[in-house]
Ligand SMILES: CC(C)(COP(=O)([O-])OP(=O)([O-])OC[C@H]1O[C@@H](n2cnc3c(N)ncnc32)[C@H](O)[C@@H]1OP(=O)([O-])[O-])[C@@H](O)C(=O)NCCC(=O)NCCSC(=O)C[C@@](C)(O)CC(=O)[O-]
């Protein structure tokens with residue numbers, strides 16, 4: 001084993017690549033060597049980046065060229081009472097963010113939801129997607145291959161499911177565009193977000209398609225999945241978990257907590273979230289679902305790039321006799337309680353805070369519960385921001401809390 005200084009020297013001399021250091025030293029020394037090298041080369045002080053509390057090799061599956069950690073402040077909003085098949089109870093929602101006023105806002109929304117007797121939350125469907133693209137000789141061959149795929153679902157499922165003890169193929173839907181055939185594979189990935197699982201399973205199914213038909217695979221991901229890009233197909237068909245939450249908040253609670261009326265909030269929702277979003281051709285008809293999804297994803301070890309599809313949410317509001325009805329529906333929330341970043345130390349502690357670390361019994365139930373809690377959190381965020389806009393205190397709130 002080599003010390004950090006020697007490793008840094010060997011990289012400088014061109015004897016080792018920056019990413020090869022773990023083969024010559026433990027993970028801690030390798031990270032220290034990279035910091036030393038960077039400090040010398042660019043003069044950056046990385047002392048805080050290198051000051052963290054968990055064994056460096058815990059992050060092995062999650063990062064390459066590790067130099068340390070990015071620390072993001074984490075707060076909690078709650079307790080947030082949630083009632084649903086997947087999640088029942090009162091939750092403190094961990095949120096990691098650098099946006100002042102965000103946690104206060106979700107906390108205020110949770111407070112109003114508590115006063116209203118809680119939120120309902122329900123998981124509408126589970127289905128992580130991967131859509132390879134194949135090349136054919138032309139439209140007639142493409143149409144014939146699409147027919148073959150429709151007729152061969154069981155063979156494709158057998159190939160795909162041979163790669164996983166948890167994943168189950170739900171659908172394999174072909175789409176033809178000119179001489180390209182896309183197949184949107186949809187899997188129940190249980191408690192895993194499932195993108196690695198779905199990709200590995202799809203590669204096997206794609207090999208069957210290539211072996212049995214004249215097509216050739218161009219790419220295992222053909223963007224009809226659609227992962228980490230804004231896409232109507234996710235907003236309409238769903239991806240990961242499709243989940244919805246709602247609550248009816250009495251008028252006196254609206255007035256007390258937000259200093260405004262149900263009518264004023266309903267008008268903001270119509271003109272902002274519906275008309276404004278339509279005019280902007282937005283895929284998100286909500287105020288800031290991405291704020292809660294993003295901050296919760298960071299805290300809980302989710303893949304933050306999937307905040308893109310997590311933001312495809314619709315918020316609806318209606319004034320009823322009992323008070324203000326508010327709902328938020330997130331069609332494409334990619335969440336998991338195993339795999340990915342969920343096993344990292346702070347992330348698994350944050351999942352423990354929700355009582356949702358690891359696999360559920362039966363598998364899939366923890367992932368569903370996480371989706372339900374996040375939907376209720378998004379509801380709290382929507383309610384509070386709509387209240388701030390209707391009560392005209394958004395700017396003053398951020399002047400006070402956010403800078
Ligand atoms: C900031 C507040 C909450 C003040 O809210 P307030 O009503 O002025 O203050 P308050 O002192 O009366 O507190 C009310 C409640 O807020 C919570 N609260 C209050 N302070 C704290 C705190 N320090 N820490 C934790 N919780 C706090 C707490 O629940 C408290 O109840 P209490 O417990 O006192 O009975 C409110 O003005 C607010 O929510 N404003 C909206 C801010 C917001 O939602 N920002 C989101 C980010 S904006 C953005 O990123 C997206 C955007 C806006 O661009 C999207 C778009 O286009 O719309």
Ligand SMILES: NC(=O)C1=CN([C@@H]2O[C@H](COP(=O)(O)OP(=O)(O)OC[C@H]3O[C@@H](n4cnc5c(N)ncnc54)[C@H](OP(=O)(O)O)[C@@H]3O)[C@@H](O)[C@H]2O)C=CC1
Nearest residue numbers: 164165166190191192193194195196197303339340359363
């Ligand atoms: N490959 C890609 O194209 C992409 C990858 N990613 C990354 O993929 C990672 C997430 O992939 P993901 O597949 O979720 O995670 P992992 O690759 O970490 O795999 C999780 C594995 O956990 C096992 N497992 C154990 N218990 C359970 C349970 N209760 N429910 C479900 N699975 C269980 C499964 O094994 P088994 O299958 O053997 O049953 C599953 O495959 C993230 O790091 C993300 O950033 C993101 C986007 C694209």
